[in-house]
Amino acid sequence: MKNKNGRYLAKKKKKFPMLWFFLILIALLLIGIVLIANHKEEPQTILGNDVTESKDNNQNTNSIAIPGYEAITLAANTKKQSTALKNPSHNMCLFRISLILEDGTVLWVSDYVKPGEISDNIELSKELEPGTYPNSMLKYECFTMDGNLSPLNGAETKLTLIVK
Template sequence: MKKTVKNVLLAVIVLLLVCGGVFVGMNWNNWFGEKDTPATGQVDKKAEDWTGEQEVYTGEKNTDTIDIPGFDSMTFKADAAEQAVNLYNPKQNTCYFKMSLYLKDDTKLWESNLVEPGKGIYEMELLQSLPAGSYEDAILKYECFAMDEKQTPLNGSEIKLTLKVME
């Protein structure tokens, strides 16, 4: 009888340890995960209220569409990482923008965090500076994400432009 009680007690202890381990494993991310980090990225703290001129549609907004600004060219300073730009997410959008700039050969020059509607980026720091010249077919890539907890990817766009790098 004494041996049976020990075996039952041992089985109950093992069962409690297994259940406790499963419970801790299922809740680990809730307790210790990064709660403030969105799924695809953080909102860009460098983005400011956009104050530039832009055409704004004043009629009823179709939330199924995303307005993406286009550019023919951008002008940069030669041999400098810090660049002045005017990139923005139009205020009528209902999504975040993540913008990236690439050379024709897919060299990444810059990437933003998530930019809210009505916010703009006025300064960027390139990952590498460029010598003076004209860089045809550079790509300004727009990735769009829903403004919810999951930040579901939406349609995006790639704009080909010329980078004019001046002395």
């Protein structure tokens, strides 16, 4: 293209051509960070999820349903597990669940789990070597849902931890 004087005009350079690239890159990074921060790992195994929920609409005030297992399987050499536990929906109390080894080592304590809800994935206090850990225990502490968190009758169910 020529100007009035018949000279060729230099091709107009785009201002900050890389700026848009970096802006888009930063935006994508921010979106990624937000998505990762909001991502809650879905448990692969939900213990207690197969419980008959026939009493869903008829919550039971006279008894507390405590899930029990002969054994549960955990992954070796990692604290983060893909297993979670459920408070049966027909209960009328909060659960606080602890996983305890035979020697008394507390491997995990859940937050308060409402009826029908699932705990966070188990995150152990220490990594376990592969093997079987007999006489381990799931301790269920039960609390009222009236805001006072008054302790109710609870249960302890013995089980074997299979770590592999």
